[in-house]
Amino acid sequence: xxxxxxxxxxxxxxxxxxxxxxxxxxxxxxxxxxxxxxxxxxxxxxxxxxxxxxxxxxxxxxxxxxxxxxxxxxxxxxxxxxxxxxxxxxxxxxxxxxxxxxxxxxxxxxxxxxxxxxxxxxxxxxxxxxxxxxxxxxxxxxxxxxxxxxxxxxxxxxxxxxxxxxxxxxxxxxxxxxxxxxxxxxxxxxxxxxxxxxxxxxxxxxxxxxxxxxxxxxxxxxxxxxxxxxxxxxxxxxxxxxxxxxxxxxxxxxxxxxxxxxxxxxxxxxxxxxxxxxxxxxxxxxxxxxxxxxxxxxxxxxxxxxxxxxxxxxxxxxxxxxxxxxxxxxxxxxxxxxxxxxxxxxxxxxxxxxxxxxxxxxxxxxxxxxx
Numbered sequence: 001x002x003x004x005x006x007x008x009x010x011x012x013x014x015x016x017x018x019x020x021x022x023x024x025x026x027x028x029x030x031x032x033x034x035x036x037x038x039x040x041x042x043x044x045x046x047x048x049x050x051x052x053x054x055x056x057x058x059x060x061x062x063x064x065x066x067x068x069x070x071x072x073x074x075x076x077x078x079x080x081x082x083x084x085x086x087x088x089x090x091x092x093x094x095x096x097x098x099x100x101x102x103x104x105x106x107x108x109x110x111x112x113x114x115x116x117x118x119x120x121x122x123x124x125x126x127x128x129x130x131x132x133x134x135x136x137x138x139x140x141x142x143x144x145x146x147x148x149x150x151x152x153x154x155x156x157x158x159x160x161x162x163x164x165x166x167x168x169x170x171x172x173x174x175x176x177x178x179x180x181x182x183x184x185x186x187x188x189x190x191x192x193x194x195x196x197x198x199x200x201x202x203x204x205x206x207x208x209x210x211x212x213x214x215x216x217x218x219x220x221x222x223x224x225x226x227x228x229x230x231x232x233x234x235x236x237x238x239x240x241x242x243x244x245x246x247x248x249x250x251x252x253x254x255x256x257x258x259x260x261x262x263x264x265x266x267x268x269x270x271x272x273x274x275x276x277x278x279x280x281x282x283x284x285x286x287x288x289x290x291x292x293x294x295x296x297x298x299x300x301x302x303x304x305x306x307x308x309x310x311x312x313x314x315x316x317x318x319x320x321x322x323x324x325x326x327x328x329x330x331x332x333x334x335x336x337x338x339x340x341x342x343x344x345x346x347x348x349x350x351x352x353x354x355x356x357x358x359x360x361x362x363x364x365x366x367x368x369x370x371x
Contacts, residue, residue, distance in 0.1 A: 044367045045326060045359075052321070052353045052370065055301035060344045063291040063337050064232065068224030068241075070275070070283050074216035076190055080205045081183035084108035089201050091212065097188040103212055106184040106205070115177035122170040129163035136160035192216040195284075215284060220275040222253050222288060225268040232294055233258060239273050241290025243283060251277040255292070298335055300344045305336065307354050308343055319355040320348060321368050326355070328364045 084106030091103045136156045143153040196213035199205060222241065226233060239253040253273035262269055308331070309317050317330045331347035348354065353370075 044369055045363065046369045046371055047321075047355065047357065048371055051357050052355055053304060053307060054353060055303055055345075055348055055350055057300065057350060058302055059297050059299045060302050060335055060337055060342060061294055061297040063293055063340070064226050065289070065291050066224045066226040066239075066241075066271075067244075067287065067289045068222050070220055070222055070279075070286050070288060072192070072215035072217060072284055073219040073221040073274070074190055074192065075195075076214055077210050078103065078186060078189065078212040078214065080106070080186070080207055080209045080211055082106065082108055082111060082180050083204070083206050084111075084184055085204045086199055086201050089197075089199070091188075091194050091197065093194055093197050095194045097192065097194060097214065099188055099191045101188045103186045103188055103194075104199070106186070108180065108184045111177065111180035111184065115174070115181050118170065118173040118177040122167070122174050125163070125167045125170045129160070129167045132156070132160040132163040186211060188212075188214060190214060190216055192218075217284065220279060220284065221256075222273040222275055224271050224273065224288075224290075225263065225266065226271065226292060227268060233269060233271060233292060238293045239290055240293070241288045244287035244289055250290075251275060251279055253277070298344060300334060300346065301348060301350060302342050302344050303348075303354055304356065305341045305343045307356050308333065308345070309358055316345070318345070318348060319357070319359055319363075320352040321355065321370070322352065324368055326359065326363055326366045326368050328359075328361075 086104055087107045088105045089103070091097055091101075097103065136153075136159070139148055139153045139156040142148045143150060192214045193216075194212055195215045197211075198213075199209075199211050205211065222239065224239075233255065235255050235258060237255045239255065240250055241253065242248065242250055253275045255271055255273045257272050259270035259272075303318070307318055309319075311317065315330055316333050317328055320327055320329050329348060329352075331345040333343055334346055335344040336342070337344075
């Protein structure tokens with residue numbers, strides 16, 4: 001009887017344990033289904049204010065970036081026109097000079113001696129020419145009166161003509177000698193500033209040797225180089241530029257001429273522009289960088305270029321937030337300004353918030369929270 005009573009008790013204990021275990025398994029299964037449901041729910045994207053930009057309605061025109069150098073529109077090298085020893089130097093680097101101002105003097109005694117000799121020869125030749133001319137005039141009267149023959153008269157007339165030609169030759173020799181003496185005084189051919197003095201007092205110079213370099217700092221010219229878009233660059237276009245390495249100040253210039261032949265090495269277009277803004281003469285020779293404003297201005301919604309994406313079919317698009325959801329919108333790029341890194345687009349609305357962050361296709365339609 002005791003054995004029969006113990007067995008039902010054990011069976012009840014086993015049944016109770018199975019019920020508890022089944023309940024635990026059901027609870028775990030329910031928890032697992034709940035987690036799966038949460039993970040399959042769409043995730044909300046979170047953006048910050050700096051990730052978004054609003055389109056701006058304004059005018060945009062294409063610009064071409066360029067580099068170049070500043071140089072004086074008028075500059076010259078003063079060279080010796082005769083040889084000699086420098087006795088005086090009246091100008092140095094940085095000195096302003098006026099046109100015709102004496103820069104230096106040469107001691108050219110040989111030229112002075114040749115000038116004296118040429119003048120003496122001219123005087124002697126002139127006396128001989130005058131005598132021949134008087135003789136020809138006298139023989140003309142005698143020939144008309146029949147006292148001399150025609151051949152004697154013609155001979156005296158030819159001799160007078162030869163003496164006149166010889167006199168002209170001697171006058172030319174005097175002019176050459178006089179010029180050599182005058183060349184001993186070197187004068188400035190233009191007004192400007194001496195940028196380079198290459199000689200010293202007491203130095204002997206030869207004909208053709210460079211003595212000074214003078215630049216006219218009152219009028220500057222920009223020599224620039226731009227990508228091979230020659231059809232877009234035109235005479236009269238406005239240029240904005242800065243000295244290389246400086247963002248301020250900004251100077252203005254206007255294109256005056258364009259080289260019709262591109263550079264063989266860089267395939268770039270060379271152009272020249274007159275600087276219209278006041279700028280220090282110390283900028284001559286400096287490198288500059290800037291942009292050429294093209295005459296193709298258009299108005300519309302403008303975005304930063306980094307907001308524009310492009311798919312495999314070369315279709316441009318942007319990510320915008322509409323009704324708190326992210327949407328991929330195809331756009332048409334009307335114009336791009338590489339200088340300001342801006343793009344004029346068509347296909348978006350003025351109140352759209354455009355994302356600067358790029359997303360995958362799976363993010364299209366996702367809820368967005370802006371913090």
